[in-house]
Structure formats: structure tokens, C-alpha cells
Amino acid sequence: MTGIGAGLLLQLGLGALAVVSALAGAPSLRSRAGGILCTLIAVTGFLTGLAALLGATGGLLIPIALPMDPLLLAPDRLGGLFMLIVSGVGILVSLYAMSSTRGPDASRTAWAAMPVFLVGMQLVPAATDSVSFLLAWEIMTLGSTVLLLADHASRATVASAGIWYSAMSQLSFFFILAGFAVLAAASNGTSFTNLQAIEPGSGPANVAFVLFLLGFGGKAELVPLHVWVPRVLPEAPSHVSAAMSGAMVKIGVYGGLLVCVRLLPDGPAWWAIAIMLVGGASALYGILQASVSSDLKVLLAYSTTENMGLVFLGLGASMLLRGYDATAAADAALVAALLLAVSHAAFKSTLFLGAGAIIHATGERNLDRLGGLGARMPVTASAFGIASLGAAAIPITSGFVAEWMLLQSLIHGGRLDGAVVSVAASVAMPLAVAVIALTAGLALLTFVKAYGIAFLARPRSVEAADAREVPPLMQLALALGALSVLALGLLPGPIAALVANTISSNPTVAVQSVGLGGVSLPGIGAVLDPIILVALSALVAIPVIVSIIVSARRHPHRTIDLPWGGGGSRARPRMQYTATSYAEPLVRVFDDVLKPSRDVQVTHVAESRYLVEHVRVEQRVSDVIETRLYRPVLNLFQRYGIVVRHVANGSIHRYLSYSFVALLIVLIVVSL
Amino acid sequence: MFETFYPQLIGLCTGALLLTSALMVWRHSLLASIRLLALQGVALAALVAVIGIAEGESELVLVSLLILSVKGIGLPWVLAHQSKASIKQIQESPRLNPTAALLAVTLLTILSYVVVSRVFGLGDTTTGHAAPIGLAMVLIGFLLLISRRRARSQLIGFLLLDNGIATIAFLTSGGVPILLEFAVSLDVLLVVLILHVFAGRMRTKFGGTAVDQLRELHD
Structure with missing residues (x-):
């Protein structure tokens, strides 16, 4: 048996062990044992995925009696990359859950479902035939549904979220099943090698493409199949939302890549344009909803839709460019999409775990009632801050590299040796650039709001004022997540080169690693070297900072007591900006798209109608x-x-x- | 001697089967239904014996003894296995009044004759001519199943249906292999025992076995 086969088998064994220990173990040991076993599963998956990504072959053959191709779990490089993403998130989540779960989240059922979910997610990218793919897909969905329902007894919204999730998951599954059925009928086989024989432009391939887009788009939270996201991710326990948003959604992306890159490569141009349209619409709609949300987890959930939209935009652009033989730009766009998936896994799971830490400390996820957590929870604040930088695509984080590369390929992709490649591309590419620019701006606004309102200023509620830092193991998970965001951002070259291996037999043409972990796109002629960038800015910044400190030392510190505060000394936390007021101008601008409902209640003083006792403003933005x-x-x-x-x-x-x-x-x- | 009587004997047996079926629909008392079922079992056994003698197959005679013991004696005994006093009081109030029910029986019998003659053809043999009786019994059993309220009356409908299937089998192909017949008979006996116990539990638990009052399960 090869290393990969052994790794997969070990994961299955550990998963079974974890289920048994969760069902039979003592309640006091359950979280600890479950957490350790789930971490082991994820570590095994990480190593297996890494081996597959580096080119190791082999796998696990499961013979079946049914008249179809045998079940074979043998991840290729692309599958290995996604196993790596999923298990990386799995490690963070397992470490975090070991000390964060309590009450119903730490129940026997929840801890039995966790390994099932993790193993299911690992097996999907490992599958090389449609039957085992669907089987693993269902295992993954089953595990996540049970995890989501952990707290259903105490909160009615969880049950409703569970129904939405099950319905949408089954819809996705139905579409994927139908897609594979169409392909299998046309090719007389269920293994991916058989399915690859189908001509991409043929009738069955077109039908299957639409079905797959609906199915995988539903899992990848694309508009208009995203409706489960703002219900499910906020209601699930935070470590589960982190795993769903960080890892499970990537499996949807993997599905998209599987169809468009592996099974039916070089499809007609309308496939690419359809994917770009869906991706662009998701990116814009997701970030708009996120920017006006004042619920931290709803914000993060919608931001997931935005990021997945960008990933699909990159995929679509790459397909379109490849159709016109702009191979270098096409490869760069695809690598950018993959990097975006990797970096999203890093920062979004950290953000969700951070949101979980906030809920753990305050019991509150409404941004309007938070504030001042930076001083009270320093580790959480820094991890959340770094991850927010990543989500807002600020340099030296992973998000920036991916969006930079995507923009480079889109801007330069429309032309090949100075000539326009096609009308479609020269219309689509600038539009895509505009979409990315708008989403980048709104994302910045969104995460400034998320971080600023939650961690800065003064606490807006008693719960926020009484917050304490979370236990060390949760801090460790958060710190690991934040470090991975920085590492992916500072060393993009080797990572991009590794990722480029998965999609191209000759990756150095598209992406190269240069300098100190910098990345270069030879086909386009663009270079990004974050470490040099940091060193250069440090060279400028350090003298300035030193001179400021020195000059500050010269003047002794004086305490000033205001003789008259002018109203400033009586500032109360209620006078600060809130998440709702911060986003108010945006709601005004995008009023036609968002259709918010406002409710203003003014209570007058009993003696006079001209004096106001209090005003209550409520604004709801429903999903149009x-x-x-x-x-x-x-x-x-x-x-x-x-x-x-x-x-x-x-x-x-x-x-x-x-x-x-x-x-x-x-x-x-x-x-x- | 036997040759001349053979068609009449077959006619007599199948007629008895059809008559008992129709009477089961007509009578409302559980005890009467059980007695009719016993009579039907005896008629079925006689039919099998007649066919066996005519075809010269000793195996079928053995089967007829088996049927006599299971359908003629065993099943009715299990069904009636409680004090005669209490079983006499059980009166069925069916969902179909007797006139309509008998009319339905007539229509079903005609339908089964039409179906068998059009689809399979009646054939030249005496047994082939009698085959529609089996189908009629199946349909009448079904009618009993849907028109009776009590679990045990429905059980009788189920057994009538089973008898109908057995009748078709014997009339068209000289019966199923003995081993199969044995197994099926035992299965039916087992089902009846289980349902009987189940009906008893239902009565003690809910105070009645009227199935349409058990509507709590549907939501």
C-alpha cells in the first residue's frame, strides 16, 4: 500500500475511533479526547494532502459488487491541495473546539458528528469516481447538518436554519447527482477517467455543466443559491461555522474546478461567461450585504459569498482566456483563484473562530452591543485584526496576493502580444476588474467596521465591558490562523508555484518564485515581493518612528485637566458610532438594491410633545x-x-x- | 366414474369458495366470518384434493392435507382463540352497507371473468374455466380490507386474499411446489399470529381495534 492509501486508511480508522470515543466516553473527557482525535485526523489529512500535492500517487481501492467502476480514492495534485486546505482548517477548528465547546455544543452527538464531517470533507477531493465522490459528499453534508443542529433545543432559529440547510444541501446534491448521471449515461462509466472522454461542447456535457454549476454553486454559496448562508453560518457553533465557511465551501469550489478543469476542460465560451456572471454577481451581492450587516457572524457569512464569487470569477476568466489561447494569463487567473481559496480558508476560519471567541467572552454577536474588546482580549483582537487585513486584501496578507494576481491576469489577459484576443474578452475583463475594485473597496469598509466597532472604542454594553480573554487553547488556534494568513501573504512565491503545479504541466511559464519568497508572473511581466516591500517600508518607517519617539521623550508628559469639557468630557459609549450608523451612508447609496426597512419609534415626555424621552431606531436589511x-x-x-x-x-x-x-x-x- | 364427476366437483369447490367469500362480505359478526373462513379453507383443500386425484399426483393430496390443517383448522382456531362469549359480541360496522357490498362483489366477479378471459383466455380445461374465481377472491379480499374497520376483520380480508392467490395457483398450474406452499402457509400463520397479538395489544392499550380511530400517527 502506498503512503497516500495508508494515510486515507488511517484517517478512516481515527474517524471511527473518534466516533466511538464520543459515543462511549465520559462527558468530562469527551471534548478533550474528541479534540485530540480530530486534530490527529486533520494532521493525517494534512500530510496525505501534502504528499498528493507534491506528486505522490496511489490510493485506496474499494471493490464493490455493483455493476459499475470500483470505488477509488486516489487524490491527484488538485485533490491534494484541497485536502490540504480542508485539513488545515480542520486542525485549527479541532484545537479550538477542544476548549471552546460547552453545553449542547459538546454533546455526545456533536462530538460524534465532528470526525464524520472532517473525514467526509477529506474524502471528497480524494475521490476519483462519481460514486465515491457522491458518497463522501453525503457524509460531509450529514456531519455538518448534525453539527449545526447541536443547539436546536434552546434556540428556535437553529431548527429553522437546519431545515434551510438540509433543503439547500439536498437540492445541491440532487443537481450534482443528476449531473454525474448525465455524464455517466453518455460515457458508460462512473470513474472520472471514463467521464473525461466526453466532448465538452456536446449536448450531455452542456446539460451536465448547468446541473453542476447549480449543484456546486449552491455549496459554494453563490447567488442565488446562497440563501442558507446567512441563516446557517451564524446559527452554527462558531467552530462549525469556521469549518463550514473555511473548508466545506471550498469543496464546492473544488467541485467547480473538477468539472471545468479536469472532467470537461476547454468548454465553450458561454460556460466561462456564465461562471463569470454568477461569480461577479455573488461577489457584489455578498459584499454589499456584508457591509450593511451589524451581526458579526452574518457579516462574515456574506463575506464568504463575496470571496467565493471572486474565486469563480477567476475560474471563469481563466476558462475564457484559455479559449483564446492566452495561456499565461489563463494560468495566472486560475492560480489566483486557487490562492484566493487557500487564503480565504486561512483568514475566514480565523475570523469565525475570533467571532466565536467574542461570543465565548460576551455572549453577544451584535456589533452594536460590542466595543472596547481590544484591550480586554489582546490575542483575539490581534488575530482578528490580521485576519481582517487578509479579508480586506491589504498587503503582506494572503488576500492581497491573490487579488493582486487576479487583477494582473485580468488587466493583461485581454491582450496577447499587443493584439486584442477577442471582443468578448475585451468586454468581460474590464467589467471583471470593475467588480473586483468595487468589492475590494466595500470589503475594506466592511472589515474596518467589523474590527473597529468590535475591538476599538468603548464598550457599548455591560457584557462587552466584562469580557475576558479566552482560554489558552483557543488563543493558540487563533494565533495559528493569524500566522498562516501572514505566512501566505509574505511567502507567496513558493506557495503559488506549488499551487500552479496542480493545474498545469508546465507551471514555470505562468508563475515563478523569485527572490525572498516573492512571486513573478513571467507571461504577464509582473513581480510582487512582499518581504522586500516590508523591508523597504520598514527602512522608511523606522527612522520616522524613532524620531517621533525621541521628540516625544524630550517633552515631559503633562496631564491636562479640561477646564470646560465642551460636551466632550461627558461623552458616553452611546454617543459612539455603531455598526448600523457606520454603514448608514452605504445603505443610502445602495437603497435600490438592498431595500432596507427602517423603523423609528419616538417616545415623548408625558408633559410635553416637544421633548423627546427616547428614540428607538431599527433597521433591517432582508435578503432581496x-x-x-x-x-x-x-x-x-x-x-x-x-x-x-x-x-x-x-x-x-x-x-x-x-x-x-x-x-x-x-x-x-x-x-x- | 370420476371423470364424469370431475368438472362438477371442481365447480362445486370453486362455487363454495366464491359463496363463502361473498358471505364474508355480507356477514358482520366476527365469529361468523371466522367460521366462513374455516369453511373456505376446507373447500380449498377439497379443490386441491380433487385436482390431485384427477391429475394422479399424490403430492397434491399431501398439500391438500396441509391446507386443511393450516387454513381449515389452524388459522380459524388462532383467530377464534378466546372465549366464545366475548367474540360473539364483536360486531363489525363496515364502511359499506351490505347491499352495496354485495353489488360490489358481483361487479368484481364479473370484472375478474372479463379480465381473465380477455387477457389470458379461459382455455379448454375445466380448471382454466374456473380460474377467474381466484381473481374474484383476491379482489373481494381487497374489498374486505378497505371496508372493514376492525383490525381482526381486516385480517380476515387479508386471509381471503391469500386464499384467492392460492386458488389461482392451483387452478392454473396445478399448484406451487410443495416446499413453497409449506413455507408460505407457515409464513401466513406467523403473520396472523403476530397481527393477532398486535390486535390484542391494541385493544388493551386503546380499548378498541377500529383502525380508522388510530389517526394520531399521521403528523
Whole structure:
């Protein structure tokens, strides 16, 4: 057996052990044992994925009696990359969950579902035939659903989120199943090698492409299939949201790549344009919703939609450019999309874990009631801050490198040797650049809000004022996450070169590692070297900082007591900007898209109508797609359901009568 | 001698089967239904014995003894296995009034004759001519299943249905292999025992076995 096969087998064994220990173990040891075993699973997956990414072959063959190709788990380089992403997030989440879970989150069921979820996510990218892919997909969905429902008894919203999640997951699964069925019928086989034989532009391939886009798009939170995201990710326990957003969503991306890069490469141009449209719309819609949200976890959830939109935008751009033989730019765009997926896994899981730490300390996820946590929770604040930089795509973090590379490929991709490659590309690329520019700006605004309102200024509630730093193990997970964000941002060259291996047989043409971990795009002629950048800015900044300190030392510190505060000395926390007020101008600008509902209640003093006792302002931004698209469909189904309830009312006589009548009809028809 | 009587014997047995089926629909008392079921079992056993003698197969005679013991004696005994006093009081109030039910029986019998003659053809043999009776019994059993409220009356419908299937099998192909027949009979006996215990539990738990009052399960 090869190393990869052994790694996969070890993961399965550890997973079974973790389930048994969660079900049979003592409650006091459950979190510890579960956390350690889940970390081991993730570490094994990390090593297996790394081996596959570096080019090791081999796998696990599972013979079955059914008349189809045998189940084979043998990840290629691309699969290895996604195993690496998933297990990296898995390590953080397992470490974090070991000390963060309490109450229903640490129940027997929750800890039994955790390894199932982790192993399921590992097996999807390892699968090399549609049956084992679907099987692993369902294991993953099952595990995540159970984890989501951990707290269903005490909060009604969790149950509702569970129903949305199950319905949307099953919809995704149905589309993917149908897509594979179409391909399998056309190619007479279920293994990926058989499916690859299909001509990408043919009828079945087109049908399968649309089905796959719907299925994987649903898992990757793309608009308009994202409706489960703002319900599910906020309601799940934070470590589960981190795993879902950081890892599970990437499996949706992997699905997209599997279809467009591996199974049906070089598809027609409309595939690429469809993916770009869906990706661009998701990016814009996601970040708009995120920027006006005042619930920290809803904000992070919508930001996930934005990032996945960008990943798909990159994928679509790469497909379009490849169609016009702009190979270097196409490869760069694809590497950028993959890097964005990697960096999103790093910063978004850290952000969700940070949000979990805030909830752990204050029990509050409404930004309008937080504030001043920076001084009270320094480790959480720095980790969340670094991850926010990554999410806002600020230099020296991972997010920046990916967006930089994507922009480079889009800007230079439209031209090949000075000539325009096609009209479609020269229209699509500038539009895509505009979308990325707008999302980048809004993302900056969003994460300034998320970090600034939560961690800076003065506490806006008693809970925030009483916050304490979280336990060391949670701090460790947060610090590891933040470090990975920085490492990916400071050493983009080797990482990009490694990632480029997964999609191209000749990766050095597209992406090279130069200097001290810098990255170069030879086909485009762009170079980025963050370490040199940091060193240069340090060269400028250090003398300035030193001179400021020195000059400050010269003047002795004086305490000034204000003779008259001018109102400033009576500033109360309620006078600070809140998340809602910070986003208010944005809501005003995008009023037509967001359709917010405002509720202002003014209570007057009893003696005089001219004096106001207090004002209460409430602003809700509902998901337009949910209210306009899903509600009517759901209402239709509900009406149908009410009618059907009369037909199937639970009476056994009625059911027997149906079969009797059916039998009689059959008899009469055959004798006619 | 036997040759001349053979068609009449077959007619007699199948007629008895159809008559008992129709009477089961007509009568409402559980005890009467059980007695009719016993009678039907005996008729079925007789039918099998007649076919066996006519075809010269000793195996079928053995089967007829088996049927007599299971369907003629065993099952009715299990069903009636409680004090005669209490079982006499059980009166079914069916969902179909007797006139409509008998009319339905007539229509079902006609339908089964039409179906068998059109689809399979009645054939030239005596047994082939009688085959529609089996289908009619199946349909009547189904009718009993949907028109009776009590679990045990429905059980009788189920057994009638089973008898119908056995009748078709014997009339068209000289019966199923003995081993299969043995196994099926035992299975049916087992099902009846289980359902009987189940109905008893239902009665003690809910105070009745009227199935359409058990509507709590549907939500």
C-alpha cells in the first residue's frame, strides 16, 4: 500500500475511533479526547494532502459488487491541495473546539458528528469516481447538518436554519447527482477517467455543466443559491461555522474546478461567461450585504459569498482566456483563484473562530452591543485584526496576493502580444476588474467596521465591558490562523508555484518564485515581493518612528485637566458610532438594491410633545433574493402541501383504497 | 366414474369458495366470518384434493392435507382463540352497507371473468374455466380490507386474499411446489399470529381495534 492509501486508511480508522470515543466516553473527557482525535485526523489529512500535492500517487481501492467502476480514492495534485486546505482548517477548528465547546455544543452527538464531517470533507477531493465522490459528499453534508443542529433545543432559529440547510444541501446534491448521471449515461462509466472522454461542447456535457454549476454553486454559496448562508453560518457553533465557511465551501469550489478543469476542460465560451456572471454577481451581492450587516457572524457569512464569487470569477476568466489561447494569463487567473481559496480558508476560519471567541467572552454577536474588546482580549483582537487585513486584501496578507494576481491576469489577459484576443474578452475583463475594485473597496469598509466597532472604542454594553480573554487553547488556534494568513501573504512565491503545479504541466511559464519568497508572473511581466516591500517600508518607517519617539521623550508628559469639557468630557459609549450608523451612508447609496426597512419609534415626555424621552431606531436589511425569489416558490409548495394533506391524511383505509382502485384500473385497462 | 364427476366437483369447490367469500362480505359478526373462513379453507383443500386425484399426483393430496390443517383448522382456531362469549359480541360496522357490498362483489366477479378471459383466455380445461374465481377472491379480499374497520376483520380480508392467490395457483398450474406452499402457509400463520397479538395489544392499550380511530400517527 502506498503512503497516500495508508494515510486515507488511517484517517478512516481515527474517524471511527473518534466516533466511538464520543459515543462511549465520559462527558468530562469527551471534548478533550474528541479534540485530540480530530486534530490527529486533520494532521493525517494534512500530510496525505501534502504528499498528493507534491506528486505522490496511489490510493485506496474499494471493490464493490455493483455493476459499475470500483470505488477509488486516489487524490491527484488538485485533490491534494484541497485536502490540504480542508485539513488545515480542520486542525485549527479541532484545537479550538477542544476548549471552546460547552453545553449542547459538546454533546455526545456533536462530538460524534465532528470526525464524520472532517473525514467526509477529506474524502471528497480524494475521490476519483462519481460514486465515491457522491458518497463522501453525503457524509460531509450529514456531519455538518448534525453539527449545526447541536443547539436546536434552546434556540428556535437553529431548527429553522437546519431545515434551510438540509433543503439547500439536498437540492445541491440532487443537481450534482443528476449531473454525474448525465455524464455517466453518455460515457458508460462512473470513474472520472471514463467521464473525461466526453466532448465538452456536446449536448450531455452542456446539460451536465448547468446541473453542476447549480449543484456546486449552491455549496459554494453563490447567488442565488446562497440563501442558507446567512441563516446557517451564524446559527452554527462558531467552530462549525469556521469549518463550514473555511473548508466545506471550498469543496464546492473544488467541485467547480473538477468539472471545468479536469472532467470537461476547454468548454465553450458561454460556460466561462456564465461562471463569470454568477461569480461577479455573488461577489457584489455578498459584499454589499456584508457591509450593511451589524451581526458579526452574518457579516462574515456574506463575506464568504463575496470571496467565493471572486474565486469563480477567476475560474471563469481563466476558462475564457484559455479559449483564446492566452495561456499565461489563463494560468495566472486560475492560480489566483486557487490562492484566493487557500487564503480565504486561512483568514475566514480565523475570523469565525475570533467571532466565536467574542461570543465565548460576551455572549453577544451584535456589533452594536460590542466595543472596547481590544484591550480586554489582546490575542483575539490581534488575530482578528490580521485576519481582517487578509479579508480586506491589504498587503503582506494572503488576500492581497491573490487579488493582486487576479487583477494582473485580468488587466493583461485581454491582450496577447499587443493584439486584442477577442471582443468578448475585451468586454468581460474590464467589467471583471470593475467588480473586483468595487468589492475590494466595500470589503475594506466592511472589515474596518467589523474590527473597529468590535475591538476599538468603548464598550457599548455591560457584557462587552466584562469580557475576558479566552482560554489558552483557543488563543493558540487563533494565533495559528493569524500566522498562516501572514505566512501566505509574505511567502507567496513558493506557495503559488506549488499551487500552479496542480493545474498545469508546465507551471514555470505562468508563475515563478523569485527572490525572498516573492512571486513573478513571467507571461504577464509582473513581480510582487512582499518581504522586500516590508523591508523597504520598514527602512522608511523606522527612522520616522524613532524620531517621533525621541521628540516625544524630550517633552515631559503633562496631564491636562479640561477646564470646560465642551460636551466632550461627558461623552458616553452611546454617543459612539455603531455598526448600523457606520454603514448608514452605504445603505443610502445602495437603497435600490438592498431595500432596507427602517423603523423609528419616538417616545415623548408625558408633559410635553416637544421633548423627546427616547428614540428607538431599527433597521433591517432582508435578503432581496430570498423574499423575491424563494418566498413565492415556497408559498406555492406550501399551498400544494395543504391540498396534498387531504389526499394523504394518514387513514390506512384511504391508502388501501388507493391501491385497490389502482389495481382495478390496471385490470380494466389491460382487458380493454 | 370420476371423470364424469370431475368438472362438477371442481365447480362445486370453486362455487363454495366464491359463496363463502361473498358471505364474508355480507356477514358482520366476527365469529361468523371466522367460521366462513374455516369453511373456505376446507373447500380449498377439497379443490386441491380433487385436482390431485384427477391429475394422479399424490403430492397434491399431501398439500391438500396441509391446507386443511393450516387454513381449515389452524388459522380459524388462532383467530377464534378466546372465549366464545366475548367474540360473539364483536360486531363489525363496515364502511359499506351490505347491499352495496354485495353489488360490489358481483361487479368484481364479473370484472375478474372479463379480465381473465380477455387477457389470458379461459382455455379448454375445466380448471382454466374456473380460474377467474381466484381473481374474484383476491379482489373481494381487497374489498374486505378497505371496508372493514376492525383490525381482526381486516385480517380476515387479508386471509381471503391469500386464499384467492392460492386458488389461482392451483387452478392454473396445478399448484406451487410443495416446499413453497409449506413455507408460505407457515409464513401466513406467523403473520396472523403476530397481527393477532398486535390486535390484542391494541385493544388493551386503546380499548378498541377500529383502525380508522388510530389517526394520531399521521403528523
